[in-house]
Amino acid sequence: MQAETARMSVPAAIKDALLAALVMLGLSVPMLAWRTEQNMSNELILVPRWGAVAIACAIVFAGRLALSLFVWNRRAGARSVRVTRLLSIAGRAALAAAGALAFIACALVAWSLGHQASWIAIAAMAMVVAFLALLATFIVKASIGFEAARAYLAPAFLGFIAIFPIVAIHYAGWQGALKWIDNFGIQILIYVTLGWGLNIVVGLAGLLDLGYVAFYAVGAYSYALLAKQFGLSFWLLMPLAAILAAFWGILLGFPVLRLRGDYLAIVTLAFGEIIRLVLINWVDFSNGYAGISGIPRPSFFGIPFNADDDGFSAVFGLEFSPVYRTIFLYYLIFCLALLIAFVTTRLRRLPIGRAWEALREDEIACRALGINTVNTKLTAFAIGAGFGGLAGSFFAARQGFISPESFVFMESAMILAIVVLGGMGSLIGCAMAAILMIGGTELMRELDFLKTGFNIPGLGLSIPGFGADFDPTQYRMLLFGLAMVLIMIWKPRGLISTREPSIFYREKKAVSGSLVKEGHG
Amino acid sequence: MTATASAGPLLAVRGVKTYYGNIIALKGVDIDVRQGEIVTLIGANGAGKSTLMMTIFGNPRAREGAITFAGQDITNLPTHEIARLSIAQSPEGRRIFGRMTVYENLQMGAGVTGMRHFGEDIEKIFTLFPRLRERRDQRGGTLSGGEQQMLAIGRALMSRPRLLLLDEPSLGLAPIIVRGIFEAIRRLNREEGLTVFLVEQNAFHALKLAHRGYVMVNGVVTLSGSGRDLLANPQVRAAYLEGGHH
Ligand SMILES: Nc1ncnc2c1ncn2[C@@H]1O[C@H](COP(=O)(O)OP(=O)(O)OP(=O)(O)O)[C@@H](O)[C@H]1O
Ligand SMILES: [Mg+2]
Numbered sequence: 001m002q003a004e005t006a007r008m009s010v011p012a013a014i015k016d017a018l019l020a021a022l023v024m025l026g027l028s029v030p031m032l033a034w035r036t037e038q039n040m041s042n043e044l045i046l047v048p049r050w051g052a053v054a055i056a057c058a059i060v061f062a063g064r065l066a067l068s069l070f071v072w073n074r075r076a077g078a079r080s081v082r083v084t085r086l087l088s089i090a091g092r093a094a095l096a097a098a099g100a101l102a103f104i105a106c107a108l109v110a111w112s113l114g115h116q117a118s119w120i121a122i123a124a125m126a127m128v129v130a131f132l133a134l135l136a137t138f139i140v141k142a143s144i145g146f147e148a149a150r151a152y153l154a155p156a157f158l159g160f161i162a163i164f165p166i167v168a169i170h171y172a173g174w175q176g177a178l179k180w181i182d183n184f185g186i187q188i189l190i191y192v193t194l195g196w197g198l199n200i201v202v203g204l205a206g207l208l209d210l211g212y213v214a215f216y217a218v219g220a221y222s223y224a225l226l227a228k229q230f231g232l233s234f235w236l237l238m239p240l241a242a243i244l245a246a247f248w249g250i251l252l253g254f255p256v257l258r259l260r261g262d263y264l265a266i267v268t269l270a271f272g273e274i275i276r277l278v279l280i281n282w283v284d285f286s287n288g289y290a291g292i293s294g295i296p297r298p299s300f301f302g303i304p305f306n307a308d309d310d311g312f313s314a315v316f317g318l319e320f321s322p323v324y325r326t327i328f329l330y331y332l333i334f335c336l337a338l339l340i341a342f343v344t345t346r347l348r349r350l351p352i353g354r355a356w357e358a359l360r361e362d363e364i365a366c367r368a369l370g371i372n373t374v375n376t377k378l379t380a381f382a383i384g385a386g387f388g389g390l391a392g393s394f395f396a397a398r399q400g401f402i403s404p405e406s407f408v409f410m411e412s413a414m415i416l417a418i419v420v421l422g423g424m425g426s427l428i429g430c431a432m433a434a435i436l437m438i439g440g441t442e443l444m445r446e447l448d449f450l451k452t453g454f455n456i457p458g459l460g461l462s463i464p465g466f467g468a469d470f471d472p473t474q475y476r477m478l479l480f481g482l483a484m485v486l487i488m489i490w491k492p493r494g495l496i497s498t499r500e501p502s503i504f505y506r507e508k509k510a511v512s513g514s515l516v517k518e519g520h521g
Numbered sequence: 522m523t524a525t526a527s528a529g530p531l532l533a534v535r536g537v538k539t540y541y542g543n544i545i546a547l548k549g550v551d552i553d554v555r556q557g558e559i560v561t562l563i564g565a566n567g568a569g570k571s572t573l574m575m576t577i578f579g580n581p582r583a584r585e586g587a588i589t590f591a592g593q594d595i596t597n598l599p600t601h602e603i604a605r606l607s608i609a610q611s612p613e614g615r616r617i618f619g620r621m622t623v624y625e626n627l628q629m630g631a632g633v634t635g636m637r638h639f640g641e642d643i644e645k646i647f648t649l650f651p652r653l654r655e656r657r658d659q660r661g662g663t664l665s666g667g668e669q670q671m672l673a674i675g676r677a678l679m680s681r682p683r684l685l686l687l688d689e690p691s692l693g694l695a696p697i698i699v700r701g702i703f704e705a706i707r708r709l710n711r712e713e714g715l716t717v718f719l720v721e722q723n724a725f726h727a728l729k730l731a732h733r734g735y736v737m738v739n740g741v742v743t744l745s746g747s748g749r750d751l752l753a754n755p756q757v758r759a760a761y762l763e764g765g766h767h
Binding site for chain 1: 578580599600601602604605609610612616617618619620621622624625628629630632633658676680
């Protein structure tokens with residue numbers, strides 16, 4: 001809504017902001033205004049929280065006013081693109097700074113009130129972080145240009161992921177790093193892998209799949225069962241799990257060949273649930289809810305990660321520590337992700353990859369151009385599912401325990417959200433979305449200061465926390481939703497929405513120039 | 522302008538009936554397109570012209586009758602296999618791949634031939650439509666209507682077809698662009714001997730361009746003849762040429 005023609009006067013903006021605050025009031029009365037608590041005689045009572053309502057309304061009012069005055073109200077003038085851009089950068093940074101300052105001020109005021117201070121403090125922190133991030137991206141973009149920034153994005157990304165364990169060990173020590181490498185690194189990379197797998201089906205071929213977690217489950221159970229029953233090695237079972245998952249992908253693909261959009265989504269959703277229900281109910285096969293434990297862990301090319309004499313630590317003359325296995329797993333999933341990225345970028349340049357993308361755009365045109373749409377869809381399902389199976393086998397090997405609990409619809413939704421927020425088809429966008437979503441939710445476990453409160457050293461202030469029974473992870477879904485809404489407002493087509501052409505015209509422009517000249521003769 | 526008559530017509534449509542569910546759209550259509558000809562099919566909205574084009578490509582399929590191309594029966598062939606028989610189509614509504622560049626769109630057209638003559642063919646398309654050369658790295662969806670039509674024709678030509686089916690290439694285009702596109706079709710026909718089957722609303726231009734024409738009304742062919750004869754035909758004039766294109 002770039003209201004460049006319809007500018008808003010200050011009174012109109014205030015009126016508009018009041019209206020927004022009114023809406024917020026309406027919303028916050030049922031959600032925020034009362035809280036149920038038990039009193040001495042074990043009765044439920046309503047504790048009014050009008051302060052929270054007032055703060056929420058004030059935030060909405062101020063935010064809306066700032067938006068309509070500074071963001072939606074930019075003048076359409078004859079400024080050069082560069083100047084406009086610089087102004088908008090400056091404007092946005094100033095806006096963010098103003099917001100941050102406003103929140104800090106609010107926080108200080110609220111601190112004296114004592115009661116809801118923590119909320120304000122969080123909001124203030126978030127604003128400061130957002131401001132810094134915004135400023136950093138704008139400075140990078142303004143100094144080296146947008147295209148150049150994009151070109152550096154992927155290598156910088158890869159470089160960081162490659163050295164992440166070293167960084168973690170350096171800062172957190174060998175023991176402390178375990179959590180960072182495992183909960184953050186490996187967890188995020190699993191979702192990156194899954195996102196890239198689903199990206200082939202949804203992002204490239206445009207087939208909306210809501211049951212992708214089924215293939216993740218097939219991969220995980222394939223590895224778990226085959227490894228336990230037959231004692232086959234991880235390195236053999238990983239590709240086998242991928243092949244089995246791909247087979248199930250084709251199996252799903254056949255009945256849905258004629259379906260598109262919503263109908264396809266419903267059938268794939270059902271497929272995901274069917275696989276999970278089978279795993280729950282076919283106890284002889286999968287051990288039902290109880291799941292499978294004691295799944296063999298992968299070895300370092302035959303050397304197990306244990307404290308024995310022939311274990312990894314002993315062989316390499318190191319002191320035993322579980323961190324070696326974690327680091328190994330980290331680089332293993334990193335390599336898997338790289339493999340998938342490599343295969344995907346390769347496939348995009350081959351006829352099959354181009355057929356997927358063409359299929360996403362127009363199925364009828366595809367057929368008219370001699371593309372076998374049946375095979376095209378089935379290969380998309382198969383390869384996407386195969387990658388899911390690969391991730392699944394890794395997951396089972398890393399956890400050592402799996403149960404149907406891990407393969408619920410929420411997981412499919414999460415992976416799909418990663419693909420959509422990443423920008424449907426962009427590998428780097430997917431990875432960014434995965435880091436944001438998974439890293440963000442993991443980060444919430446780290447927010448201990450929310451319980452204990454914290455001090456602002458320079459000012460000698462201390463801001464109270466919510467108390468020990470406050471669990472930030474409970475707000476996961478709330479923040480998750482907020483992040484999605486924000487991304488969809490800020491980048492409606494995903495974080496990276498521009499599609500890289502799979503091929504460029506190789507000859508120089510000069511060729512066309514010479515042809516034009518020849519035309520004169 | 523001599524149509525080199527070979528053993529039989531390049532494309533023969535015999536007694537074709539096509540249904541959408543229970544509704545009949547083509548009620549027994551006979552059409553011949555001989556090697557080297559430009560043949561046009563004109564008719565009012567909803568007459569069944571596009572249906573015939575699509576039926577030739579097997580989607581929807583003819584429920585009765587037969588379609589042969591170069592002597593081969595293609596009535597029951599899957600669409601993508603028909604597309605590999607050196608018949609190319611620029612379908613109704615152009616159906617450009619909007620997020621792909623002009624260059625990639627043309628590449629999609631060359632898929633059938635396995636890209637063997639890609640460099641040579643794309644050069645030919647760029648000479649035929651210089652606008653496409655200027656815009657080769659632009660996304661298809663951001664092209665103007667006329668440019669999209671050029672791209673649709675160019676994409677179809679990339680498969681080195683013997684027969685080109687065009688569905689309303691003039692739709693929504695300014696007269697000068699239409700003239701340019703029709704001129705390109707004529708050149709392809711003269712210089713390359715390309716056989717063209719052209720479905721058109723723009724009866725005046727189509728009949729002037731074509732060697733022969735058919736008039737379709739309500740799923741049946743009611744008139745046929747040389748382009749010049751049809752142009753002079755009072756019935757055709759009354760139904761399709763009112764309003765003065767000339
Ligand atoms: N997919 C479909 N399902 C049902 N009926 C259809 C379908 N496509 C076309 N029809 C019907 O078939 C008849 C012929 O349609 P067709 O598109 O072939 O007309 P046309 O001659 O190409 O018209 P126009 O000049 O407007 O493009 C119309 O009555 C139309 O409503
Ligand atoms: Mg039509």
